[in-house]
Amino acid sequence: MKNSAVLGLIFLLSVGFLAGLVCAEKIEIQMENSYVPGEDVSFKLILYDDQNNKIDGQISYFVQNYYSEVVEQGISNSDKEVVFKLPENAIQGPWKVSAKYNEVEAGLLFNVGELELADIKLEGDTLVLKNIGNSVYDKKILIYIGTEDQTADITLEVGQEKRIRLTAPDGNYNIKVIEGNEEKTIEFNDVPLTGNVVGLERVLNTTSGFWQRYPLVSLFLGALLLVIVIVGILKFINRKSH
Numbered sequence: 001m002k003n004s005a006v007l008g009l010i011f012l013l014s015v016g017f018l019a020g021l022v023c024a025e026k027i028e029i030q031m032e033n034s035y036v037p038g039e040d041v042s043f044k045l046i047l048y049d050d051q052n053n054k055i056d057g058q059i060s061y062f063v064q065n066y067y068s069e070v071v072e073q074g075i076s077n078s079d080k081e082v083v084f085k086l087p088e089n090a091i092q093g094p095w096k097v098s099a100k101y102n103e104v105e106a107g108l109l110f111n112v113g114e115l116e117l118a119d120i121k122l123e124g125d126t127l128v129l130k131n132i133g134n135s136v137y138d139k140k141i142l143i144y145i146g147t148e149d150q151t152a153d154i155t156l157e158v159g160q161e162k163r164i165r166l167t168a169p170d171g172n173y174n175i176k177v178i179e180g181n182e183e184k185t186i187e188f189n190d191v192p193l194t195g196n197v198v199g200l201e202r203v204l205n206t207t208s209g210f211w212q213r214y215p216l217v218s219l220f221l222g223a224l225l226l227v228i229v230i231v232g233i234l235k236f237i238n239r240k241s242h
Contacts, residue, residue: 024057025050027099027106037090037115037134040083045099045106047078054079059101066093066112088117089158092134118156120177122188127164127177131156144176148198164202167195 024047031043045059055078062073063084072084090112098107117133120141131137137156142149145168152164166175175188 023049024055024101024104026052027059027101027104029097029099029106029108031097031108031110034111034113035086036113037086037117038088040085041110042081042083043097043108044079044081045076047101047104057101059099061097061099064096064098066091066095068096086112088115088132089134090115118154118179120179120184120186122175122191125166125191125193127166127175128161129154129156129164130161131158134158139180141180142178143200144174144178145193145198146173150198150200152200162202164200166191166193166199167201168193168198169196170194 026048028046028048029043030046031041035041041063045061047055047057047059049055057078058075059078060073060075061082062070065071074082076082092112092114094109095112096107096109099105112134114135115133116135116137116139117131118137118139119128119130119132121128127143129141135158137154139154141152141154143152143164143166144150145166154162156162170193172190172192175191177186177188179185
């Protein structure tokens with residue numbers, strides 16, 4: 001009798017477990033339509049039965065970027081908030097949240113907007129500007145060297161970096177950088193500078209954002225150039241042999 005009771009309990013639990021698995025009819029994904037890079041993205045995954053009632057369950061999810069690459073994944077309980085942070089260089093365009101519970105699946109698109117953002121720092125007497133956003137950075141930068149100001153027109157592709165050397169008669173100066181329409185102000189104090197006059201010198205090396213983003217393109221062009229050279233040499237040798 002005791003064994004029969006245990007088996008009966010196991011049977012009831014199994015039936016209840018299976019019933020819980022098959023009663024999910026729909027997954028709803030709740031989230032905002034649009035976000036900007038650097039912002040927290042939050043969403044809820046909610047399970048419903050065939051009577052449109054919320055039910056419990058653990059739902060698998062993954063987030064894909066514009067190129068359908070998986071950038072976030074995990075498991076969430078039904079009706080619980082999931083939060084993840086978009087990187088500041090998150091690719092602009094439609095992204096997608098997908099969810100799955102057994103055989104039930106759902107997906108929802110959301111938009112990642114444009115972010116025009118540069119990291120600005122000083123290395124010695126050189127101002128370094130790097131595009132860390134997800135779109136072309138095109139702004140005027142006002143640079144104060146002491147009490148005198150200089151203006152620089154800065155255009156940077158995504159990931160691109162430019163350097164500007166600051167010059168002034170030998171001495172220490174307070175540097176203030178004002179970005180765009182006073183969107184951001186950065187100050188550097190007691191910076192040693194040298195030179196004949198207060199000014200800006202465009203420098204040295206500039207990294208190309210395009211080649212950083214698309215290294216396969218440069219590889220392809222290099223290979224194509226090599227093939228052209230080899231074909232040219234073979235044609236030359238063939239003509240010489242005749």
